């Protein structure tokens with residue numbers, strides 16, 4: 686079964702159509718760049734995936750939830766199966782790394798201390814940041830903070846990770862490190878959709894391209 690499947694999906698803002706007749710399918714391990722100009726609808730697409738914006742028409746399945754019929758009470762459960770990485774890191778900068786991660790697990794219903802500890806150790810190892818567990822976030826570099834964001838995003842073992850300009854504030858070398866990390870995640874089966882304007886990185890790290898333009902999102906051969 687697809688991780689994401691959109692068929693004839695339309696989405697609007699206050700009655701004005703933003704995206705119309707979107708047809709897409711995302712499978713485990715897929716890596717998609719989502720490209721398109723400012724205002725073309727990339728955020729709108731993301732918001733529909735995590736059910737912040739309802740779809741107006743069509744059929745949409747995301748990680749086993751039907752977006753056309755999802756109940757409000759089920760939206761937090763849908764979101765727990767997704768991971769999010771943004772441009773501005775949105776970490777609790779006055780707390781240490783461990784607290785930033787335990788906070789998310791506690792907020793999503795985990796109570797077993799040993800399980801919390803082992804999940805945190807696992808994700809930090811996966812992003813190469815095990816030594817930073819007791820460090821305060823504001824003492825970390827931008828690239829290190831983004832690694833912690835990725836660790837945070839994979840705590841709940843998401844099937845689909847949405848990344849919105851995750852390398853926007855990073856220099857080219859650090860951006861490539863982050864991209865290699867994403868590719869490792871896809872090799873382990875996580876699907877990733879990454880909105881980006883970072884053409885330098887796109888040229889170096891292969892992926893499939895979704896172009897958002899003129900109210901459509903379509904597969905395109907390249908940039």
Ligand SMILES: Nc1ncnc2c1ncn2[C@@H]1O[C@H](COP(=O)(O)OP(=O)(O)OP(=O)(O)O)[C@@H](O)[C@H]1O
Nearest residue numbers: 698699703721722723724725726727728729730897
């Ligand atoms: N809350 C809103 N109310 C009304 N219209 C909106 C709202 N949010 C977005 N829009 C409109 O929807 C269209 C798509 O916006 P969206 O934010 O999805 O673009 P984007 O591709 O993510 O842009 P960017 O690259 O700048 O983030 C724009 O025309 C925008 O004006």
